[in-house]
Amino acid sequence: MASPSSKAFLSLGRIYIPLLGFNKSSGKVTYATALSINSSSGNKGLPDRGGRGSLGRRPRRDAGEPRTEKMPVDQDWTAVYPAAAPFRPSSVPLPVRMGYPVKGGIPPEKKGNLELIKIPNFLHLTPAAIKKHCEALKPFCTEWPSALDTDAKCDEHFPIKVESTDYVSAGPSLRNLSARIVHLRNYDYAMYLLTVLYHESWKTEAWEAEKTVADMEEYSWEDSPSQKNVLDLLLRMKVAGEGDGEEVRQQLLGRREVQEYKDSVTRLKNEGESESGMVQYKEAVKKVFNL
Template identity: 40%
Template structure:
């Protein structure tokens, strides 16, 4: 005779969600990022499609376990993190009340992006791209360095907005691309201040732009203003409307002739020579 094996009944406890109160402390239940667990999340989540074409429930759902979730970043959890970080924060500086002062003291702007997607690795290739932006006027440059820097940058400098944009994406990490972008800005800045030997041999005809301060127009204006005596120096700041004339001549030569630049040059010459012409034309 052989005794019959006795079957044991295994008591399976109910899922945890059946005992969860509605006012529970959720950050203590799900404190950090982890894989989705259906018996811990009291929400009827669904994702994907089954054989019948309907979205399956959260139990045995491989789609919910594939991707990272943000169940640990609920508003109460974020508030708790902020309260814990307050002791390490300082007050906002008093001299940075508006956007203008912020750009004056911190002219460089760094733009990066973070991504979250379904992949064996959480590092997205596009997250390493770094865009560095700074205004050319915020850099300490003279006329020669500013012109040389704009030509070295090429299409990375926008003349209309006066913004320099340097984009780096060759290095594998975001930190390396940020350091490389700062290196490029530093290198091109110091290169613009250098004056090569061939630059001193350039004549007025070889200049890429018209510089009124070194032109014959500047000399003629000072000589005409001090006539009949010869000028001791060629300072034009004491001459009335000289700056207006300088801007008009420079715009007319560098930007080309149009109706606006010609009228601007005409008014500058009339103000410089103290001429007033009231011409009235009557058409019958």
């Protein structure tokens, strides 16, 4: 039979197990009625769950301004997009929008726009990048022969030939590995691709007409203020012969000294100022105005 002390231990043990103490010598059960106030050593120096600790919550770091706000106008774009990559809104300083306009509004902006990331882009194939690629391949290429100055001569000496082969296969198997190479389909696709690229290159959009002189990739001397000023000065000097306006203009533009002046101005605008460029410009000005 269980003793009274063991019954008391079982009844109290269901409730106060963490706080019980049993004295074997006296046979009495003792228990604590107060909770411990000692903090856990594992959380020493750390904030409480409520965020009211000694350290407190760290301040949230504000996002900096996008990269597009820091880009200089004359930056090297080939360093921004050196190779094919998805669209990055923080790297493209253009107000691009794409997507379905919600409630008759405008398409969503570029920030966080997944439609711009889905499609391929040609930001790595700018004229400057293509020029760099051509300069890198130039040492491995030969110059175009000066004698081939017409299309007729090119067709005569280097005609484009399409070779085809008809054969009869004889063997123990009905399947021929060479028959898997469909040359006719490749030829048709090549002709189709060349035709499409040629006609697509001649298409223009309405917004292309809004391009101004300041938006040009390179400086063009044709119809520029420099060309107009030179023509006006030469007309005042009466260096042209008799004729109407267009004939006189063509006569002046065809002069050797005017062509040298055109080349010097174009070089300064496209390549920047250099000692040799300034000397060339100086000599061209002296020849044009007979100085």
